[in-house]
Amino acid sequence: MLNSHLPILLVVVPLLAAPLIVLLRRSLPSWIVATAASVATLAIALPLLQQAVSEGVISYAIGNWPPPLGIEYRVDAANAFVAVIVSLIGVFVMPYCRRGVAAEVRSEEHYLFYAMMMLCLSGLLGILLTGDAFNLFVFLEISSLATYVLIAMGRDRRALVASYQYLLMGTIGATLYVIGIGLLYLQTGTLNLADMAARLPAMGDPRATLAALAFITVGISLKIALFPLHLWLPNAYAYSPSAVSAFLAATATKVSIYVLMRYFFTIFGETVVFDARYTGVILLALSLAAMFVPAVVAIFQTDLKRLLAYSSVSQIGYITLGISLHSVGGLTAALAHLFNHALTKGGMFLVLGGIVLRLGGSALDRMAGLGRTMPIAAFAFVIGGLSLIGIPGTAGFVSKWYLVTAAMAEGQWWLAGAVMLSSLLAVIYVWRFVEIAYFREPPDDHPPSGEAPLSLLVPALLMIAACVWFGLDASWSGSMARAAAEALAGGWK
Amino acid sequence: MSIAGHYSYFVTILLLMVGLFIVIARSNLIKKLVGLGLFQTAVYLLYIAPGKLIGGVAPIIGEGFEVYSNPLPHVLILTAIVVGVATLALGLALVVRIKEAYGSIEEEEILALDADDELKARDPS
Amino acid sequence: MKLDIILRVLAKLLIPFAVMFASYVQFHGDFGPGGGFQAGVIIAAAVIFYALIYGLPSARQVVPDALVEAMIAVGVLLYAGVGIAGLLLGGNYLDYFVLAHDPVHGQHRGIFWVEAGVAITVSAVMLKIFYVFAGRRRDASEEAS
Numbered sequence: 001m002l003n004s005h006l007p008i009l010l011v012v013v014p015l016l017a018a019p020l021i022v023l024l025r026r027s028l029p030s031w032i033v034a035t036a037a038s039v040a041t042l043a044i045a046l047p048l049l050q051q052a053v054s055e056g057v058i059s060y061a062i063g064n065w066p067p068p069l070g071i072e073y074r075v076d077a078a079n080a081f082v083a084v085i086v087s088l089i090g091v092f093v094m095p096y097c098r099r100g101v102a103a104e105v106r107s108e109e110h111y112l113f114y115a116m117m118m119l120c121l122s123g124l125l126g127i128l129l130t131g132d133a134f135n136l137f138v139f140l141e142i143s144s145l146a147t148y149v150l151i152a153m154g155r156d157r158r159a160l161v162a163s164y165q166y167l168l169m170g171t172i173g174a175t176l177y178v179i180g181i182g183l184l185y186l187q188t189g190t191l192n193l194a195d196m197a198a199r200l201p202a203m204g205d206p207r208a209t210l211a212a213l214a215f216i217t218v219g220i221s222l223k224i225a226l227f228p229l230h231l232w233l234p235n236a237y238a239y240s241p242s243a244v245s246a247f248l249a250a251t252a253t254k255v256s257i258y259v260l261m262r263y264f265f266t267i268f269g270e271t272v273v274f275d276a277r278y279t280g281v282i283l284l285a286l287s288l289a290a291m292f293v294p295a296v297v298a299i300f301q302t303d304l305k306r307l308l309a310y311s312s313v314s315q316i317g318y319i320t321l322g323i324s325l326h327s328v329g330g331l332t333a334a335l336a337h338l339f340n341h342a343l344t345k346g347g348m349f350l351v352l353g354g355i356v357l358r359l360g361g362s363a364l365d366r367m368a369g370l371g372r373t374m375p376i377a378a379f380a381f382v383i384g385g386l387s388l389i390g391i392p393g394t395a396g397f398v399s400k401w402y403l404v405t406a407a408m409a410e411g412q413w414w415l416a417g418a419v420m421l422s423s424l425l426a427v428i429y430v431w432r433f434v435e436i437a438y439f440r441e442p443p444d445d446h447p448p449s450g451e452a453p454l455s456l457l458v459p460a461l462l463m464i465a466a467c468v469w470f471g472l473d474a475s476w477s478g479s480m481a482r483a484a485a486e487a488l489a490g491g492w493k
Numbered sequence: 494m495s496i497a498g499h500y501s502y503f504v505t506i507l508l509l510m511v512g513l514f515i516v517i518a519r520s521n522l523i524k525k526l527v528g529l530g531l532f533q534t535a536v537y538l539l540y541i542a543p544g545k546l547i548g549g550v551a552p553i554i555g556e557g558f559e560v561y562s563n564p565l566p567h568v569l570i571l572t573a574i575v576v577g578v579a580t581l582a583l584g585l586a587l588v589v590r591i592k593e594a595y596g597s598i599e600e601e602e603i604l605a606l607d608a609d610d611e612l613k614a615r616d617p618s
Numbered sequence: 619m620k621l622d623i624i625l626r627v628l629a630k631l632l633i634p635f636a637v638m639f640a641s642y643v644q645f646h647g648d649f650g651p652g653g654g655f656q657a658g659v660i661i662a663a664a665v666i667f668y669a670l671i672y673g674l675p676s677a678r679q680v681v682p683d684a685l686v687e688a689m690i691a692v693g694v695l696l697y698a699g700v701g702i703a704g705l706l707l708g709g710n711y712l713d714y715f716v717l718a719h720d721p722v723h724g725q726h727r728g729i730f731w732v733e734a735g736v737a738i739t740v741s742a743v744m745l746k747i748f749y750v751f752a753g754r755r756r757d758a759s760e761e762a763s
Contacts, residue, residue, distance in 0.1 A: 008701075008711040016698050019691035063704075063712040134569050141576045148583055157594035158607055164587045168516060168529060171580050175533055178573065179509075182539050191565075363614070553650070571655070582747050589754060 074131030173222030242353025290317025354452025369442025658740030693739025
């Protein structure tokens with residue numbers, strides 16, 4: 001019986017966990033509830049993905065009001081795949097929170113932290129599953145508001161300013177999205193995404209559609225942190241608690257990328273977005289800029305967390321590059337990189353969280369001699385770095401391979417060169433860590449050596465191990481990304 | 494359609510631009526939030542205005558009424574207002590904490606304080 | 619302010635009517651304009667009015683912080699619980715039709731409980747925002763002393 005209710009349960013389980021945590025108030029029980037809820041979401045998301053891949057589109061009518069009148073949850077391989085990514089990261093991050101949060105958040109705020117994590121998870125999953133344009137906005141704001149609070153919980157006072165700046169940028173982005181939705185609603189008279197997609201072609205290509213496309217693209221791009229709209233991201237990731245950085249870096253921007261793909265390929269359709277105008281060229285140019293400029297900035301960072309944040313902006317460029325190719329191959333590469341980069345960056349932030357706990361800061365200078373004092377953590381960080389570069393045998397290589405193949409299939413040989421060049425920049429910023437951690441003597445006053453606590457190290461190592469696993473055996477992630485790309489390009493038939 | 498027929502859109506666009514300008518140009522964090530509020534309010538107008546039919550009444554079925562205004566935009570905007578209130582409350586709460594941590598709510602002064610911190614962190618002497 | 623007899627008497631007169639108006643808006647929401655959101659805000663306004671006249675500490679005695687926080691959670695749970703009830707009775711999530719033998723009656727029942735949840739959460743959230751902002755300096759100075 002429950003099988004047919006999987007789409008709604010995926011959103012409701014964390015949504016129910018949040019108020020329950022507020023009622024419990026104590027740190028340990030709230031952590032148990034949050035962990036149980038995130039494990040439950042993964043247990044729901046995996047069969048949902050299987051169902052979506054084997055049976056095609058699943059439609060779920062909330063309150064039994066038939067769509068397009070009522071709110072509909074519409075699941076296909078694409079959003080089920082991203083939902084699996086999000087809940088998988090949740091399962092990795094939640095066990096880590098117990099020690100990580102105890103060190104970084106005031107003890108009377110612990111239950112609020114877990115409640116916000118649950119709301120954020122619920123909001124992100126809601127964005128993915130909903131088939132209603134305005135419902136999507138509401139979930140976007142639920143997840144964003146929770147995110148602002150989580151970022152402000154960082155110890156540094158700069159976390160407050162970072163959160164404030166993100167609040168301004170995020171709200172402007174969400175409001176622009178609402179304007180776009182309003183224009184579409186005025187034209188089509190529907191908010192149901194599938195219905196909208198069916199009605200838009202009959203409208204021809206009026207200017208209001210163009211305006212809606214522009215507003216939605218810019219609004220969502222702010223949330224994606226697509227270069228040059230990424231200014232909120234480095235500070236937000238750098239000053240938030242480590243568990244939050246890992247969770248956000250792996251999920252928040254990825255979900256927004258899915259929204260952009262959904263609008264480009266399913267709602268507006270390729271002809272309106274790519275064939276009739278220069279969206280593809282603009283997106284290509286911005287992606288190339290994202291691949292190079294933030295990567296160069298990352299090289300000059302003195303703080304490892306900020307370095308990783310800039311590298312995230314640069315990696316987002318690869319994903320949008322895949323979108324700009326507007327072929328199934330390009331989309332497959334984008335979705336595969338979504339998955340692989342979520343694992344890599346999430347894992348690296350988790351490892352870094354353990355290091356920061358021991359060293360008391362994330363400045364690169366403090367990492368001197370880390371290869372000797374914390375050998376396992378330093379080694380895991382380097383493996384993650386290799387995956388960022390795209391060395392064969394790591395997950396990052398697989399998606400870059402897909403990307404290069406897709407670019408060549410389009411006859412864009414020079415793009416392969418660009419991807420290679422930008423990977424060289426990644427080599428430089430990863431090498432900075434290697435050089436400091438392995439070839440410098442530990443400072444005389446270095447803190448007592450020893451690895452991070454096991455509860456921090458194990459989830460981090462598991463994630464890095466997953467990143468190697470999916471680098472060696474990409475059959476599952478590759479075929480899922482392919483199915484998701486075909487579902488996106490095929491529309492919601 | 495004449496310009497007069499579109500006047501609600503022009504008001505909307507004007508308010509949007511004013512709000513966005515305040516967010517960008519002012520350095521006072523509270524004023525920025527005021528601008529953000531204006532920006533969001535303009536969007537409410539964008540939804541509400543087209544929902545009104547001339548001669549239409551509230552959509553409650555009754556004798557002698559045949560033309561009803563569209564209620565859906567109102568419901569959507571009620572939701573958007575709640576979201577706006579939550580955003581504003583959170584933003585103000587952040588400004589209170591920033592004031593306590595930095596002793597200022599002027600963006601330039603805060604950034605200057607941060608730059609000072611960074612210099613000290615790099616060169617402790 | 620605490621000694622101002624006119625304000626104190628007026629507040630005592632007005633607050634019961636404010637709460638009554640809130641319940642009218644709440645329960646009449648089925649048939650006319652109104653509903654949980656508006657009612658919740660009016661209830662919160664009544665308490666905030668009390669706090670303005672009689673001072674924040676006495677308002678916090680009438681409606682303690684712990685109660686407010688519990689109410690925020692309970693309201694959401696109530697709303698989501700109605701949805702789960704729909705699931706358990708064999709319908710979809712938030713399906714009110716299955717809540718009673720007669721679908722129209724079921725709609726009434728569903729909306730009643732959902733709106734009750736909304737009213738509880740909204741009034742609590744509004745109060746919480748007021749308490750947090752109004753008590754900020756007081757709490758900070760208490761911590762310092």
